[in-house]
Amino acid sequence: MALGSDTKVDNENAVALGAGSETAAAVVTPSAVINGTTHNFAGTNPASTVSVGKAGTERTITNVAAGRISGTSTDAINGSQLYAVTSEMDKGVAYAGDVKAAGAADNKFTRKLGEQTNIVGGVADASKLTDGNIGVVSNGTDTLNIKWPKM
Numbered sequence: 001m002a003l004g005s006d007t008k009v010d011n012e013n014a015v016a017l018g019a020g021s022e023t024a025a026a027v028v029t030p031s032a033v034i035n036g037t038t039h040n041f042a043g044t045n046p047a048s049t050v051s052v053g054k055a056g057t058e059r060t061i062t063n064v065a066a067g068r069i070s071g072t073s074t075d076a077i078n079g080s081q082l083y084a085v086t087s088e089m090d091k092g093v094a095y096a097g098d099v100k101a102a103g104a105a106d107n108k109f110t111r112k113l114g115e116q117t118n119i120v121g122g123v124a125d126a127s128k129l130t131d132g133n134i135g136v137v138s139n140g141t142d143t144l145n146i147k148w149p150k151m
Contacts, residue, residue, distance in 0.1 A: 013048035022054040035113070043074035089113055096138055107138035118143040 014023035067075025
């Protein structure tokens with residue numbers, strides 16, 4: 001289906017929207033690797049495609065309502081939804097050592113995606129380690145020190 005002047009539809013069941021739009025073959029995208037982790041996607045067998053432009057004259061799609069976000073959703077999402085995800089990722093993960101009995105912790109620090117946290121143990125001889133009473137003490141910057149009870 002073609003809607004607009006000089007539109008071109010060369011693929012079965014495809015839709016070209018807007019003047020000068022051209023369709024291309026649908027691309028199967030079953031997964032992507034992000035930071036070494038493979039993410040599998042829903043809706044990986046497209047019957048065809050919808051084009052709102054062509055190579056060199058791409059268009060944005062505006063006024064898109066929020067789509068469902070789940071592992072099985074095939075909805076489009078809008079910029080505010082993507083912004084929410086990136087904002088949460090930018091907060092990083094908080095680590096704390098020196099946890100007190102009441103649950104409060106001193107020496108907290110945060111690491112963002114791609115940043116390293118050092119975890120250091122003071123005993124190299126595994127025969128001197130116990131299964132209980134392990135302590136984790138933060139230096140408040142970038143390291144969690146693993147401490148064992150004195151023998």
